[in-house]
Amino acid sequence: MANQSNDREQGKIEGQRLHVSIVQPDEYKERDLRAQETLAGWAMPMFLAAVASVIITAIGTFLILKQVQLTRTAVQDTAKATNAVLEGNDLTRRAHRPWITLDLTPHFSGPYHDGLHMKFDFHFENVGPTLATGVSTKTALLCQRVDETPLAFRTRMSELIEMWKSAYGAPDNHCLAPKAVGTVPFWETFMPPDLIVKEFLAGHLGADIIAMAAVFYKAADIEALQCSWRVWTLGHMDRRNFIAFIPIGRSLREEDLVAQPLLAGLMHHEYPSLPSDHDRA
DSSP: HHHHHHHHHHHHHHHHHHHHHHHHHHHHHHHHHHHHHHHHHHHHHHHHHHHHHHHHHHHHHHHHHHEEEHHHHHHHHHHHHHHHHHHHHHHHHTTTSEEEEEEEEEEEEEEEEEEEEEEEEEEEEOOOOSOOOEEEEEEEEEOOTOOOOOOHHHHHHHHHHHHHHTOOOOOOOOOOOTTTTTEEEEEEETTTTOOOOEETTEEEEEOOOOEEEEEEEEETTTTEEEEEEEEEEEEEEETEEEEEEEETTEEGGGGEEEEOOOTSEEEEEEEEEOOOHHHHH
């Protein structure tokens, strides 16, 4: 009896083991299937969420770039507005600064030994509304050389301006009030080889004479040194016609002489401020 009972219990145990071995793989498959179905159910929402994330990131990036562009535009507009204000202030300041113009009156031209003697006056006037200080004038007569091109002659005039500027040293108390006029008498004698004589008309000898004048001055609230300069070609009237040369061997009076402005009329330059006499000491 005992043996039969034991065999019966052993058979139940073996049956349970067989049941587990048969049933357990099916449960795993069911669980795996349920997991796959769950994942499949979440696949579309996860895809939509990823797409939405990409779209939101793209929109955010676009908005950031747009903000950068707007900021850059605002900075540029601010810079332009600042420059406009500075230019307006500069124009206002320059509208209230002194302006000095130049003019020339020839008085005499005539022979002197083998050369030519000339006399004339330079006039300078402050047409600006404020006082000009440190006023200094320079004058010269030039004759174009035989082998000198017009460009080389103009370069020589510019170099003369630079030389005058380097020699500037007028005292600050030398001033010119608004609407005030100053006069600088000037005379010059040209002798060969500086005097270049040419035949302009049949049997008429003459010379190309260029008069040049510059005035250096200072303006309040402007550090740069101001320079106004002008160039004239000297000629004479012959039967009411202007002849652009000075005849040799013939005396001419004021009513016969003419000073014709060259280049663009009155020229104006600004230079960096030069050290004063006190600074040089």
